[in-house]
Amino acid sequence: MPDWLTNMEPHWMWLSLGVLLAAAEIVMPGFFLIWLGAAAVVTGVIAWVVPLSIPAQLGIFAVLSFVALYGARRWLKANPITSADPHLNERGGRLVGEILTVTRAIEDGRGRVKVGDGEWPVRGPDAVEGAKVRVVSADGGLLVVELV
The missing domain is CATH 2.40.50.140 (Nucleic acid-binding proteins)
Incomplete structure (x- = not known):
């Protein structure tokens, strides 16, 4: 593994992962990866402000991912996205x-x-x-x- 990657601060890895997941959502839209990206960015910000161990950061990421996905699913269920042209592909x-x-x-x-x-x-x-x-x-x- 390159030295720059092994010496990188963990918060930069989380922030990079968040940006990569957001970019992946743009390339492969599914309204799923954006929430994992948001959880990674928030984890990166927390790791930047409060020095935490890697297992603690992984735990924070897991909890934030679950909360983001669960919250987004509940919100989308209560506020469904309606199409301006429901027969677009029919x-x-x-x-x-x-x-x-x-x-x-x-x-x-x-x-x-x-x-x-x-x-x-x-x-x-x-x-x-x-x-x-x-x-x-x-x-x-x-x-x-x-x-x-």
Whole structure:
């Protein structure tokens, strides 16, 4: 191990670990590492102000990590994050309410409709080719339609 690393004060290691964990949260967002990073930074500040043994610092880090994660989880449960666009990654959900043209007749409840430059499978009442239908819901990649 390099001399500069073995001679480094423990509080600098904690502060560095906190910054690295915060940077890792930016690269791999999951809303988890930031709390461990915050616990490491607070541990580093405490170790800077009050000289403590390494086992004591590890204990402080463990307690702060638990408190931060538990507190964040409770807060997020009470204040859920709502999306401005709940169907952002659900193309079928975004089509609800759209009026589409049947490209393959709906027979026995199954057919196809034109969506953009492609076709999607649909389930709904029987309809002839060229009929207009409205999307009422999406079931995975299958659109549920009604006659207009």
